[in-house]
Amino acid sequence: MPTPQKLPIVYVRGFAGDTAGIDKAVTDPFYGFNEGSTHIRIGPDNEPNFYQFESPLLRLHLDEGYQILVDGSQAIYLNSHATIPPESIWIHRFYDVSASTWSGRPKEFRMETAATDLLTLIDTIREKSGAPRVHLVAHSMGGLVCRCLIQKILPDLGRDPAECVGKLFTYGTPHGGITFDFGFGMLERLRDAIGVNGGQIFGPEHMYRYLTPESVADPDGRPEGWDPCEMPPDRPFAFPHDRVFCLIGTNPADYDVARGLSAAVVGPRSDGLVQIDNAYVPGAHQACVHRSHSGRYGIVNSEEGYQNLRRFLFGDREVKVALVGHRLPQRQDMAWQAEVGLSVRGLQIVMHERSSAHWCPVQLRDGTRSVTAGGRPTEAVTDADGAVPLVDTFLCSNLAPPGDTSTMRYALHLRILSLRESNGLLNFGDHLEQTADFDDILVVDVGADGATSVPALSAVWNSAISGSIRDYRPGSHARDDENPGTDSWVNHIELPHTAVPLVGADARLRLTVTPWR
Structure with a gap:
C-alpha cells in the first residue's frame, strides 16, 4: 500500500476572549500548538512515575519529519522563499490584527475575516510547496474558523473545499455552539444579546450566518430546527464527512481552575467548556478521550490527542x-x-x-x-x-x-x-x-x-x-x-x-x- 503523501499542516487556535486574552495569545509564537504537559501515573509498588508529552508541534517534527519555518516570522519566510517543503507546519495567526499590543487600533475579530485570511494562507502554501492540499488541525473555535472557510467562504467563491483541504481534525470544537446546563436558555440569550467577551459567536444566530453560504441562506434568518453541528452533504461543494475527525473531551473536572465557573455552568457532560453533544459533526469520524478543554490536562497537549491526530493524518487502514x-x-x-x-x-x-x-x-x-x-x-x-x-x-x-x-x-x-x-x-x-x-x-x-x-x-x-x-x-x-x-x-x-x-x-x-x- 503506498505511503500517504505528506501535506502541509495549518494549525488554527481557539477562542482567546476579550482584548486582554487576545494580547496574551499573540505573545506565543506558535499559538499554543507548542505546549506540552507533564503529569504522573502510578507505577510499580504504588510509586508515582513521571510522564512527559513534548507537544504536538515537536512530536510532528520528531515522528513525521515536519518543519516549522520562521525567519523573523512565518509570513516573512513565505514572502522571501519561492519554494517551501510540503512537510511543514504553519500557524494561522488570525488574532494578531486584533491585539492592542500590535497597534493602537486593533481590529474587531470576525469569523469570516479569519476564514478568508486562512484561505489566503492556504493558497500561498499550496503554490510554494506544490502540495495539492493542506491538512487543517484546529482547537476549539479554530474548528469553526475552518468550517466557515469550508462551508461558506469557498462555496461563495465557487471553489470546491476538497480541492484545497485534505483533512480536518478538530480538538474540542463546539460544532453545536456553547450551551449551558441550566437557565432554560436565558444565559445563552443574554450572552448573544450583549456579546460578553465576544462569546456571541457561539450562539445559533451568528453560527448560521458564518456557516451558511449566501446561495442557500434564508433571507429571513436561521430556520427553525437548523443544527449547527451539521455539515450538509447535499449542498454544492460539500466537504466529505469521511475527511473530518472530531476529538471529544470528556473531563470537565480538570479544566483550568480559574475557569471553574465555566465547567459548572456548562455541566458535567463536557470537557469543561464544550458539551459532549456539541463536540462533533454527525457522520464524521470521532473519538472520546478523558481530557479537558485546555490547561494542564488539556486535549491538545495530550498523548491521546496526538495519537488520534497522527493516525488520522498518516494512517493506512481504517478500522x-x-x-x-x-x-x-x-x-x-x-x-x-x-x-x-x-x-x-x-x-x-x-x-x-x-x-x-x-x-x-x-x-x-x-x-x-x-x-x-x-x-x-x-x-x-x-x-x-x-x-x-x-x-x-x-x-x-x-x-x-x-x-x-x-x-x-x-x-x-x-x-x-x-x-x-x-x-x-x-x-x-x-x-x-x-x-x-x-x-x-x-x-x-x-x-x-x-x-x-x-x-x-x-x-x-x-x-x-x-x-x-x-x-x-x-x-x-x-x-x-x-x-x-x-x-x-x-x-x-x-x-x-x-x-x-x-x-x-x-x-x-x-x-x-x-x-x-
Missing part, C-alpha cells in the same frame, strides 16, 4: 467496530448501556473511551440505533441489522512496536450494563454499582505488512486466553474475509456465550477494515 444483530431483553423498566475502550499495544494511553464514569456511555436501543443523552444519533444507521458504532480508528502499519513487527495489536474493552427505572427514576433495589452484566476484552491482531490492503487478522476474547495477554500469540483465531474481491475486509465476531442471554444468539461485533490514505 470500524459495530455491534450488530443484538436483541435486548424486552422490559419497559430497563435501560441498556455499553462502555467501550480502545487500547493500542505500545501506547501508555487509551485511544478512545466511552464510559458512565466519563458521562458518555453508548446508549443502547434494541437493534435500532445509538443516541447521545441529548437525542442526536451518534451516527446515521442505515443497516438492516441496526448497527451500533463502537469504535472508528486508524492504523499505521509503520508504527508496530520495536521488537515485534509481526502484528499491530489492539484491545477493545466492551462492557454492557443494565439500569432499572421506576416512574422515571433509577431503581437501585437490586443494583450493583460499577458492575457490568457483561465484561470482556476483544484482542485483535492485524498484520503489519502495509504492502497489501487485505489484512491478516485474528481476534479472540480475553476470556478464552490463558495467562497474560502480552504472552498470547495469534494462531488458531485467524479470521476470514467475508467480503472478498473488494478493498473492504469484513468479519463478524461472535460474542462469548455469557453474553447471549443479554444480547441474543445473533449478536456480533462487525469488524470492517478498509484502506485509508
